[in-house]
Amino acid sequence: MGSIKEDLEMGNSAYPMVLVQIPMYNEKEVYQLSIGAACGLSWPSNRIIIQVLDDSTDPLIKDLVELECKRWAGKGINIKYEIRDNRNGYKAGALKQGMKHSYVEQCEFVAIFDADFQPEPDFLWRTIPFLTHNPELALVQARWKFVNSDECLMTRMQEMSLDYHFTVEQEAGSATHAFFGFNGTAGVWRISALNEAGGWKDRTTVEDMDLAVRVSLKGWKFVYVGDVKVKNELPSTFNAYRYQQHRWSCGPANLFKKMIIEIATNKKVTLWKKLYVIYSFFFVRKIVAHLVTFIFYCVVLPATVLVPEVQVPIWGAIYIPSIVTLLNAVGTPRSFHLLVFWILFENVMSLHRTKGTFIGLFEAGTRVNEWVVTKKLGEALKPKAGSKATKKHRIQIWESVHMLEIIMGLYLFLCGCYDFSFGNNHYYIYLFIQSIAFFIAGFGYIGVLAPNS
Numbered sequence: 001m002g003s004i005k006e007d008l009e010m011g012n013s014a015y016p017m018v019l020v021q022i023p024m025y026n027e028k029e030v031y032q033l034s035i036g037a038a039c040g041l042s043w044p045s046n047r048i049i050i051q052v053l054d055d056s057t058d059p060l061i062k063d064l065v066e067l068e069c070k071r072w073a074g075k076g077i078n079i080k081y082e083i084r085d086n087r088n089g090y091k092a093g094a095l096k097q098g099m100k101h102s103y104v105e106q107c108e109f110v111a112i113f114d115a116d117f118q119p120e121p122d123f124l125w126r127t128i129p130f131l132t133h134n135p136e137l138a139l140v141q142a143r144w145k146f147v148n149s150d151e152c153l154m155t156r157m158q159e160m161s162l163d164y165h166f167t168v169e170q171e172a173g174s175a176t177h178a179f180f181g182f183n184g185t186a187g188v189w190r191i192s193a194l195n196e197a198g199g200w201k202d203r204t205t206v207e208d209m210d211l212a213v214r215v216s217l218k219g220w221k222f223v224y225v226g227d228v229k230v231k232n233e234l235p236s237t238f239n240a241y242r243y244q245q246h247r248w249s250c251g252p253a254n255l256f257k258k259m260i261i262e263i264a265t266n267k268k269v270t271l272w273k274k275l276y277v278i279y280s281f282f283f284v285r286k287i288v289a290h291l292v293t294f295i296f297y298c299v300v301l302p303a304t305v306l307v308p309e310v311q312v313p314i315w316g317a318i319y320i321p322s323i324v325t326l327l328n329a330v331g332t333p334r335s336f337h338l339l340v341f342w343i344l345f346e347n348v349m350s351l352h353r354t355k356g357t358f359i360g361l362f363e364a365g366t367r368v369n370e371w372v373v374t375k376k377l378g379e380a381l382k383p384k385a386g387s388k389a390t391k392k393h394r395i396q397i398w399e400s401v402h403m404l405e406i407i408m409g410l411y412l413f414l415c416g417c418y419d420f421s422f423g424n425n426h427y428y429i430y431l432f433i434q435s436i437a438f439f440i441a442g443f444g445y446i447g448v449l450a451p452n453s
Contacts, residue, residue: 015047016132018124019107019191023053023094025087027115028061030233030376032068037118039072039079042125049103050079053094055087089202090371091184092210096200099191107191114185116233116376118147126228127188138193138220139212141170142186145229148236154447155234156335157345158241162234163331169285170224177276178221181252184208186230193220203258204360205371206251213259213277219268233376238447239400242352243372249353252286253360254368290357294350297321298434302412305419305427344437351408377448400444409438 020038024031038050052069056062062083069081084097095112098104109131113119119142127140143166149159173180184207194200197214200207216222235241263278301317304310325343329336359368416431440446 012044012047015044016108016128017106018043018048018128018188019104019110020048020050021053021095021098021110021112022051022115023055023091023098023112024065024115025055025091025373026058026061027056027376028058028064030116031061031065033118034113034115035065035068035072035079037120038113039075039077040121041119041123042121045076045078048078048124049107050077051098051101051104052079052081053098054081054083055090055094057087089200089207090205092200092202092207095207096202099194099199104191109188110191110194111188112185113230114232117144117185118231119186120230123228123230124188127225130223130225131188131190134221134223136219136221137223138190138215139182139222140188141174141180141183141222141224142228142230143170143224143226144183144186145231146234147231148233151234151236152448153338153341154238154241154345155236156338157342158234160329160332160335160338160342161346164328165331166224166226167331168327171226173281174222174224177273178223179216179273179277179281180212180222180224181281182208182212182222186232190220193218196220204251204255205247205369206255209252210255210259213255213263216273216277217263217266217269235374236377236448237375238441238444240375241349241447242402244374245349245352246356246367247371249286249290249356250360250368250370252282253357254363255360256282256286257361257363287357287361290350290353293347294354297347298350298408298412301427302415302431305415305423305425305431308423344434347434348405348408348437348441351404355404400449402442402444405438405442409435409442411435412438 020041022034022038024034027034035050035052041048050072052065054062054065056065066081069079072079080101080103082098082101084094087093089096099110104110109128111119111124111127123142127142130140131137144162146155146159146162149155170180170183193215194211197211197218197220199211201210201214204210212222235244260278260282263274266274301312304312321343325339328342329339335342356367359365412431412435416428416435419425419428419431
């Protein structure tokens with residue numbers, strides 16, 4: 001792959017025009033980090049436009065973001081501060097509106113960073129050449145690098161799951177089918193491909209995946225570059241993580257329901273790729289994986305202790321899940337010793353993922369299109385001196401009681417008691433430990449306690 005730097009006889013005109021979009025919503029703790037990182041990208045100043053899409057509803061935060069944009073503009077950065085008079089379509093609506101501005105017409109590529117993402121200065125140098133030298137390529141996706149993975153045990157668990165996602169799922173999809181789900185941030189799109197597929201749509205809460213599938217069905221290819229890493233923040237409060245996981249499970253299930261016919265009848269891609277998208281990408285990974293984890297390991301397996309006639313083969317109860325778990329650990333070798341905690345945590349979260357999947361598939365209730373922005377703590381994570389912390393924490397503990405987890409914990413605990421008294425297969429060891437995990441989550445003793453604003 002040649003470098004753009006080799007074609008400099010034409011001066012800066014040899015560089016493609018790049019738009020950098022930063023959508024944000026009341027991001028008081030992190031807005032300076034993302035805007036500063038975007039303005040620090042190494043690229044000719046007359047060939048890049050930074051676009052801050054501020055949907056904030058807090059007027060104080062809006063003023064702070066606008067002031068930050070003016071500060072960078074004063075340094076000669078081509079930065080645009082854009083607001084809307086509504087939040088229709090949430091992030092997708094903001095991105096769609098951002099593409100309508102006249103100055104975007106001169107841009108060939110668009111890089112997207114969520115408000116807590118901080119690209120390195122050489123990000124564009126390491127991603128744009130893929131697009132300039134491969135005209136069939138629509139998307140270059142970079143990897144996420146977590147700045148707060150050591151914040152608490154919950155962020156370590158998230159790191160394990162996401163490292164597997166990037167190391168295995170994204171890498172495999174890129175290498176075998178030139179298709180994978182856009183991660184919504186830390187990626188660069190070819191604007192012509194984005195427009196050909198109809199641009200951003202807000203019909204689900206996973207606008208990134210929606211766009212990726214539609215662009216892929218037009219015959220475009222994607223590439224994942226795992227050696228390009230962009231710093232970002234993992235949700236470190238349990239409530240924030242629950243909302244995020246609801247969106248990440250409800251959205252794909254809802255999108256699958258809305259797009260399965262469109263994918264199946266598509267004429268531009270091969271039958272093999274359509275089968276991969278429908279079966280492997282959507283059905284197995286976005287639906288079956290959640291349902292099996294929760295229904296089998298948290299409902300059916302515990303219930304078998306109440307019905308001795310039902311025998312679960314040891315390979316199904318222990319061997320296969322152990323192998324799958326070990327494979328999931330390959331992405332984060334440093335956390336191998338936390339595997340048991342990771343299993344318990346994933347089983348707890350499977351409750352919400354299963355609930356979200358059903359809501360998405362059957363479009364049940366109002367939560368199918370619920371979008372709660374994942375709260376970032378940024379500098380607020382750092383301990384501050386003060387005597388009121390204990391009182392605040394005590395209040396928040398009471399606010400973070402989750403009845404679904406407590407009910408599941410009671411169910412598993414009662415099944416464990418029954419197996420301990422009358423059973424002979426020792427499932428009670430797992431049932432008691434898993435019930436404790438549900439109780440810990442149910443009473444909010446997981447993650448960090450967010451400081452009150």
